[in-house]
Amino acid sequence: MKITAVIPAYNEEKTIGSVVLGARQHALRVIVVDDGSRDKTAELAKLAGAQVLVHPQNLGKGAALKTGFQAAKDSDIIITMDSDGQHEADEIPRLLEPLLKGDADVVNGSRYLNGNGDHETPAYRRVGQNVLDTATNISGKINVTDSQSGFRAFAGHTIPLFRFHSHDYTIESEMLIEAAKAGLRIVEVEISATYGEETHHKKNPISHGVSVLVRILQDMEFNRPLYYFTFPGLILVFVGMILGLKFFGEYLGGQMTTLLPTTLAALITILGTFMAFTGLILHSVSRMIWRVMGK
The missing domain is CATH 3.90.550.10 (Spore Coat Polysaccharide Biosynthesis Protein SpsA; Chain A)
Known part of the structure; x- marks a missing residue:
């Protein structure tokens, strides 16, 4: 051998x-x-x-x-x-x-x-x-x-x-x-x-x-882009939509809504959507690369 x-x-x-x-x-x-x-x-x-x-x-x-x-x-x-x-x-x-x-x-x-x-x-x-x-x-x-x-x-x-x-x-x-x-x-x-002297x-x-x-x-x-981008992104989208629906419900009920909370809800939703799609794209690219490399 x-x-x-x-x-x-x-x-x-x-x-x-x-x-x-x-x-x-x-x-x-x-x-x-x-x-x-x-x-x-x-x-x-x-x-x-x-x-x-x-x-x-x-x-x-x-x-x-x-x-x-x-x-x-x-x-x-x-x-x-x-x-x-x-x-x-x-x-x-x-x-x-x-x-x-x-x-x-x-x-x-x-x-x-x-x-x-x-x-x-x-x-x-x-x-x-x-x-x-x-x-x-x-x-x-x-x-x-x-x-x-x-x-x-x-x-x-x-x-x-x-x-x-x-x-x-x-x-x-x-x-x-x-x-x-x-x-x-x-x-x-x-x-x-056996650790010798550091040189x-x-x-x-x-x-x-x-x-x-x-x-x-x-x-x-x-x-693992789905794990690190898509899943967290979907969570952010969910949180943003919940906040958005809450503020929208308050608006329909005649309550005053301030700009900051609604803007925050919109930004969270946009960020989550961006992360989710980024993860999907990276996942597709990585799979293509692994196929080309014969993995």
């Missing part, structure tokens, strides 16, 4: 060698995608026995994974790992097991399954992680405990299903959402994580979390 490890890397000369050597114990091939590193990441990865693909400039983790998946498209299984040494290569068999048994199409390594790992993660990171997990779960209609994990395993037949629209760290959530929409079986297994090239965790959340919300709006 052809198992390939895909490792995106950016300025990880301190750890890439040991990560590659560990992955080689369980994978027939190890592909390191050097995403525009300014240090010796590529050289050390080659010395450790990896096939190295180089981006001339930093394009982001999503772009690096896309390059790696394209190079590994003939694999039976693809494993993804982070290049900073936080993942234990000895836990790769744990990710492979559900795939080999035929119980899963995608295996997500979770640092927080069964409540484990919480004490090792700074509180502010865990709060942000919970927000991202919730948003990812809502968007994909799934139930994962670690949506930002980079330690995963994918069955070979899933490779063509991933589009890699995101070029940055939002790719973690995107891949889970795409897997869910494609009807793939997602299974989580418990993993450990200057790592993205600020707050800006990272915000960018991921914004991308997920955009995806939710596009993929």
Whole structure:
């Protein structure tokens, strides 16, 4: 069985060698995608026995994974790992097991399954992680405990299903959402994580979390427009019409009505109508796009 490890890397000369050597114990091939590193990441990865693909400039983790998946498209299984040494290569068999048994199409390594790992993660990171997990779960209609994990395993037949629209760290959530929409079986297994020293090239965790959340919300709006536009719009139309009928009834009864309440009722009705039709249009457009993409 052809198992390939895909490792995106950016300025990880301190750890890439040991990560590659560990992955080689369980994978027939190890592909390191050097995403525009300014240090010796590529050289050390080659010395450790990896096939190295180089981006001339930093394009982001999503772009690096896309390059790696394209190079590994003939694999039976693809494993993804982070290049900073936080993942234990000895836990790769744990990710492979559900795939080999035929119980899963995608295996997500979770640092927080069964409540484990919480004490090792700074509180502010865990709060942000919970927000991202919730948003990812809502968007994909799934139930994962670690949506930002980079330690995963994918069955070979899933490779063509991933589009890699995101070029940055939002790719973690995107891949889970795409897997869910494609009807793939997602299974989580418990993993450990070792956090080293934060370095200057790592993205600020707050800006990272915000960018991921914004991308997920955009995806939710596009993929579930009826839920986020049409249904709320219909509620507003209903409220506006009730208010309008109330004021109209008062007018027929000879009561004085002021301009503000009637204007408010009209605006609510107009806004609701606009939202409802926007949702219907987006729903039609998204379905057309999914058909064209073969989803």
